[in-house]
Amino acid sequence: MSALIEALRHRLPAERVITDELRRLAYGTDGSFYRLIPEVVAVVDDEAEVRDVIDLARRHRRPVTFRAAGTSLCGQAVTDGVLVLLGEGLATCRIAADGATVSVGPAIIGAEVNRRLAPLGRKIGPDPASINAAKIGGIAANNSSGMCCGTAQNSYRTLAALRVMLADGSVLDTGDAASVAAFRRSHAGLLDSLARLAGDVRDDAALAARIHAKYKIKNTTGYSLNALVDFTDPVDILAHLMIGSEGTLGFIAEVSYHTVPEYAHKASALVFFPDMESACQAVVGLKQQPVDAVELLDRASLRAVADKPGMPALLRTLADGATALLIETRAPDAAALAARIAAVLDELRRHPLIEAPAFTTDPTEIERLWNVRKGTFPAVGAVRKPGTTVIIEDVAVAVPMLAAACLDLQALFAKHGYLEAIIFGHALEGNVHFVFTQDFGIESEVARYAAFMDDVCRLLVEKYDGSLKAEHGTGRNMAPFVELEWGTRAYALMRDIKQLFDPEGLLNPGVIINDDPAAHLKNLKPMPAAGQLYAPVDRCIECGFCEPQCPSHGLTLSPRQRIVGWRELSRRQAAGEAPGQLGQDYLYMGLDTCATCGLCSTACPVGIETGALTRAVRGEQLSGVARSLGRLAANHFGATQALARSAIKAGHLAEAVIGTRALSRLSGGAWKEGMPTPQPLANAGRASRSQGDKVVYFPTCAGRMFGADTPEQALSATVIRVLERAGYAPIVPAGVNELCCGQSFASKGLGDDADRKSAQLEAALMKASDNGKYPIVLDASACSLRMKTFLAGRLPVFDLVEFAHDALLPRLMLAKKTDPVLIHLNCSARRMGFEAKLKQLAAACAEQPVHPPEVKCCGFGGDRGFAVPELNAHALRKLDVPSGCCGGYSSNQTCEIGLTHATGLPYRSIVHLLDECSAEAARLASC
Numbered sequence: 001m002s003a004l005i006e007a008l009r010h011r012l013p014a015e016r017v018i019t020d021e022l023r024r025l026a027y028g029t030d031g032s033f034y035r036l037i038p039e040v041v042a043v044v045d046d047e048a049e050v051r052d053v054i055d056l057a058r059r060h061r062r063p064v065t066f067r068a069a070g071t072s073l074c075g076q077a078v079t080d081g082v083l084v085l086l087g088e089g090l091a092t093c094r095i096a097a098d099g100a101t102v103s104v105g106p107a108i109i110g111a112e113v114n115r116r117l118a119p120l121g122r123k124i125g126p127d128p129a130s131i132n133a134a135k136i137g138g139i140a141a142n143n144s145s146g147m148c149c150g151t152a153q154n155s156y157r158t159l160a161a162l163r164v165m166l167a168d169g170s171v172l173d174t175g176d177a178a179s180v181a182a183f184r185r186s187h188a189g190l191l192d193s194l195a196r197l198a199g200d201v202r203d204d205a206a207l208a209a210r211i212h213a214k215y216k217i218k219n220t221t222g223y224s225l226n227a228l229v230d231f232t233d234p235v236d237i238l239a240h241l242m243i244g245s246e247g248t249l250g251f252i253a254e255v256s257y258h259t260v261p262e263y264a265h266k267a268s269a270l271v272f273f274p275d276m277e278s279a280c281q282a283v284v285g286l287k288q289q290p291v292d293a294v295e296l297l298d299r300a301s302l303r304a305v306a307d308k309p310g311m312p313a314l315l316r317t318l319a320d321g322a323t324a325l326l327i328e329t330r331a332p333d334a335a336a337l338a339a340r341i342a343a344v345l346d347e348l349r350r351h352p353l354i355e356a357p358a359f360t361t362d363p364t365e366i367e368r369l370w371n372v373r374k375g376t377f378p379a380v381g382a383v384r385k386p387g388t389t390v391i392i393e394d395v396a397v398a399v400p401m402l403a404a405a406c407l408d409l410q411a412l413f414a415k416h417g418y419l420e421a422i423i424f425g426h427a428l429e430g431n432v433h434f435v436f437t438q439d440f441g442i443e444s445e446v447a448r449y450a451a452f453m454d455d456v457c458r459l460l461v462e463k464y465d466g467s468l469k470a471e472h473g474t475g476r477n478m479a480p481f482v483e484l485e486w487g488t489r490a491y492a493l494m495r496d497i498k499q500l501f502d503p504e505g506l507l508n509p510g511v512i513i514n515d516d517p518a519a520h521l522k523n524l525k526p527m528p529a530a531g532q533l534y535a536p537v538d539r540c541i542e543c544g545f546c547e548p549q550c551p552s553h554g555l556t557l558s559p560r561q562r563i564v565g566w567r568e569l570s571r572r573q574a575a576g577e578a579p580g581q582l583g584q585d586y587l588y589m590g591l592d593t594c595a596t597c598g599l600c601s602t603a604c605p606v607g608i609e610t611g612a613l614t615r616a617v618r619g620e621q622l623s624g625v626a627r628s629l630g631r632l633a634a635n636h637f638g639a640t641q642a643l644a645r646s647a648i649k650a651g652h653l654a655e656a657v658i659g660t661r662a663l664s665r666l667s668g669g670a671w672k673e674g675m676p677t678p679q680p681l682a683n684a685g686r687a688s689r690s691q692g693d694k695v696v697y698f699p700t701c702a703g704r705m706f707g708a709d710t711p712e713q714a715l716s717a718t719v720i721r722v723l724e725r726a727g728y729a730p731i732v733p734a735g736v737n738e739l740c741c742g743q744s745f746a747s748k749g750l751g752d753d754a755d756r757k758s759a760q761l762e763a764a765l766m767k768a769s770d771n772g773k774y775p776i777v778l779d780a781s782a783c784s785l786r787m788k789t790f791l792a793g794r795l796p797v798f799d800l801v802e803f804a805h806d807a808l809l810p811r812l813m814l815a816k817k818t819d820p821v822l823i824h825l826n827c828s829a830r831r832m833g834f835e836a837k838l839k840q841l842a843a844a845c846a847e848q849p850v851h852p853p854e855v856k857c858c859g860f861g862g863d864r865g866f867a868v869p870e871l872n873a874h875a876l877r878k879l880d881v882p883s884g885c886c887g888g889y890s891s892n893q894t895c896e897i898g899l900t901h902a903t904g905l906p907y908r909s910i911v912h913l914l915d916e917c918s919a920e921a922a923r924l925a926s927c
């Protein structure tokens with residue numbers, strides 16, 4: 001163990017000093033195509049820890065790189081030194097009473113800040129497309145921006161105050177007068193030097209004018225030199241230099257933003273032009289109109305998404321060269337929105353269009369149009385050859401030059417053979433992205449990339465005086481070209497700035513300032529083919545968008561990190577190398593602690609479900625014995641279930657004798673407090689009564705296995721009672737105790753057995769529903785999702801949440817519960833899109849339903865929670881129980897076990913809530 005690691009272990013809790021090969025590899029990846037493997041990852045939870053880690057790194061002469069969400073695209077969030085990972089202690093958020101400002105810690109996700117601001121009709125200005133994953137530290141340190149924020153609402157422009165820690169450990173809080181006064185005394189030398197640099201720039205009129213001009217368009221190449229011309233107080237200059245400094249000048253400990261309005265009324269139109277010139281000419285006109293976003297899509301972008309479901313038919317028939325603009329306008333009310341639409345349509349009338357423009361205010365239609373835009377980048381990523389990388393470049397030119405620049409770029413694609421390349425982007429700001437695929441495994445391909453980038457950079461700088469990085473930051477990728485873009489004098493200023501703040505070169509060396517002209521061609525990330533068991537994995541662009549969804553993220557690995565690990569294992573296997581300790585660690589971190597909840601797929605731009613990879617690998621890992629046992633269980637399902645029921649009964653007996661804690665300890669955490677007792681087997685094969693609308697009800701295995709305190713409270717008895725109360729005559733399929741949807745087999749990697757059980761259930765449901773004549777309801781969301789996917793529409797299967805919302809609510813009288821009740825939207829219900837339905841159900845039954853916003857999957861993972869209880873505990877660590885709350889409701893029994901254990905409150909199926917409220921309403925009506 002190195003002396004540095006030993007020292008870090010003395011300062012931080014052991015679990016926050018990460019040294020194993022697997023996780024160092026996993027954290028050696030960001031959204032870019034660079035890889036550097038950190039010597040150690042130190043997870044920090046407060047400012048004092050940051051100070052001490054920087055100090056230790058200095059003493060051991062190791063560089064430090066801060067990492068927020070690691071979604072950066074230019075290699076600025078990787079290092080071979082100390083990677084300082086921002087922990088949850090730094091995810092703070094304080095909103096001013098009027099919502100006009102918000103002070104946020106660097107580890108909070110941008111979208112989470114917006115979620116908290118939404119009730120006040122406000123949001124933060126910066127709006128990168130990655131905002132659902134990117135954190136404030138990265139958003140501010142990259143000066144990120146997106147479709148609407150332009151140059152007016154980025155972090156630089158909306159900064160109200162900044163709390164920053166310099167490399168020497170000192171802290172400046174520009175929002176605190178005492179801190180500013182103390183800093184002026186302690187750091188007079190630094191502030192004088194900054195004032196002098198700013199004075200030098202002001203004295204050089206040509207340079208000052210150039211700096212002003214370059215920030216009229218988006219620019220994140222190099223340091224934010226506009227700080228030297230926009231401000232005279234060196235404290236302001238320092239604060240604004242930190243924005244866009246990519247962790248090379250200091251640690252951003254808190255950002256206070258002026259918030260911006262979030263208008264509820266929106267309208268969008270997708271408008272087609274015959275060619276690039278006329279589209280870009282229209283952008284010049286639209287810039288004078290009340291538009292919030294104008295996104296350009298070239299013909300190749302439109303072609304890339306033309307065959308995806310829901311795309312406008314016109315996309316398939318457009319002529320070569322046709323170009324689209326996706327326009328959005330927003331307003332505080334409907335009247336203002338109508339006026340804005342009229343103004344935009346007036347402008348569009350002056351331009352040649354392929355068809356008449358039409359704005360829509362229908363949210364579904366708006367979403368459909370934006371899916372055209374959002375689908376472009378993934379479309380290229382998804383069709384690339386295994387083993388290649390997808391690259392997204394990010395340039396800007398003055399809007400009047402946009403058409404010429406795009407056409408020149410298209411010519412360079414042709415010259416260098418990047419025939420799949422597409423152009424899209426924020427036309428209103430002259431900012432376009434171009435996306436292409438690249439093989440970095442072959443030397444000649446690296447040379448092709450190098451020649452292409454040289455041409456692109458020269459074109460953009462020499463012909464258009466453009467920005468080589470408009471919003472993604474310089475990183476390692478554009479560091480060799482900063483001087484080309486800015487010129488010798490401005491670049492010298494940037495070097496002076498780095499020297500002033502970080503004379504020892506401790507903070508993120510090689511990023512922004514780099515003496516190596518080939519730095520952008522080094523440390524390229526290998527992308528070995530890894531789709532042998534689950535092909536979609538080769539599409540992964542390692543963007544990290546899936547991470548906030550994952551219950552094991554921060555405990556062991558995230559979905560992205562599972563893929564990174566799996567790629568390396570695949571590479572080793574192909575090269576004939578042993579998996580080594582990395583392979584050993586993958587068993588627990590990659591496989592055992594994946595809940596296979598599939599929530600990662602809900603955020604993945606290229607449609608990867610990492611849980612499916614886990615299932616496939618688990619299946620591959622199973623020994624012959626395990627497979628045979630699985631087959632035996634599938635073939636004799638009724639007997640297996642009876643055994644399980646007996647085991648649970650025995651557990652309850654033991655619990656009564658030795659107590660819950662002792663049994664939980666003895667069972668390694670598998671036995672949970674509040675474990676339901678097995679319920680009696682359901683009567684099957686006939687309708688429960690002669691009157692009423694027929695509905696098939698399939699009581700799923702977990703509900704059959706785990707019971708309740710009394711037979712009446714058993715899940716199946718409750719579902720049947722509520723269905724009957726709503727006027728239905730439920731039919732339980734014959735032979736129910738032998739039936740199972742196959743989900744528990746699938747999650748263990750027993751795909752064939754799972755499919756066999758699903759097919760068997762399909763046949764039984766077919767019979768019970770008279771070939772699909774009656775609706776079929778399943779009482780566990782995981783099983784509903786499994787059967788809906790398996791059946792692909794062959795039978796009318798409904799999840800209980802869905803059926804209760806659509807069919808029971810209109811038929812039931814409900815008396816609302818008054819005390820707060822916790823509601824858990826489990827991963828399967830979430831994946832089926834039932835969030836709104838569950839919320840409406842809860843609102844119909846309870847005056848105070850509580851939906852904990854930061855809880856996603858409970859981590860119980862079917863039966864995973866029995867084997868790895870730490871996953872359940874980690875997944876629910878942010879679940880706060882409101883005072884006066886006596887219980888919670890969900891729609892999956894195993895999740896309910898995990899939730900009960902984590903909160904100490906009884907969690908039950910949402911049908912119990914419906915039962916109680918409808919029974920109470922009936923009682924009140926009869927009084």
Ligand SMILES: Cc1cc2nc3c(=O)[nH]c(=O)nc-3n(C[C@H](O)[C@H](O)[C@H](O)COP(=O)(O)OP(=O)(O)OC[C@H]3O[C@@H](n4cnc5c(N)ncnc54)[C@H](O)[C@@H]3O)c2cc1C
Nearest residue numbers: 068069070071072128129130135137138141144145247252
């Ligand atoms: C598919 C995709 C789409 C994207 N779209 C956009 C877009 O539309 N617009 C855009 O601007 N970007 C975009 N990005 C790039 C990236 O997501 C953003 O720049 C994002 O804001 C980075 O945030 P992060 O939390 O991931 O930061 P990280 O990648 O973790 O870090 C970014 C930089 O900030 C530094 N840093 C982090 N925390 C601190 C701190 N507390 N103090 C000092 N330095 C710190 C890091 O050292 C690093 O240099 C996209 C990325 C992907 C993968």
Ligand code: SF4
Nearest residue numbers: 540541543544546604
């Ligand atoms: S799995 Fe999808 S969301 Fe996750 S890193 Fe890969 S591409 Fe991004």
Ligand code: SF4
Nearest residue numbers: 550595597598600611
């Ligand atoms: S399936 Fe669930 S636990 Fe597994 S990687 Fe995806 S989000 Fe994480």
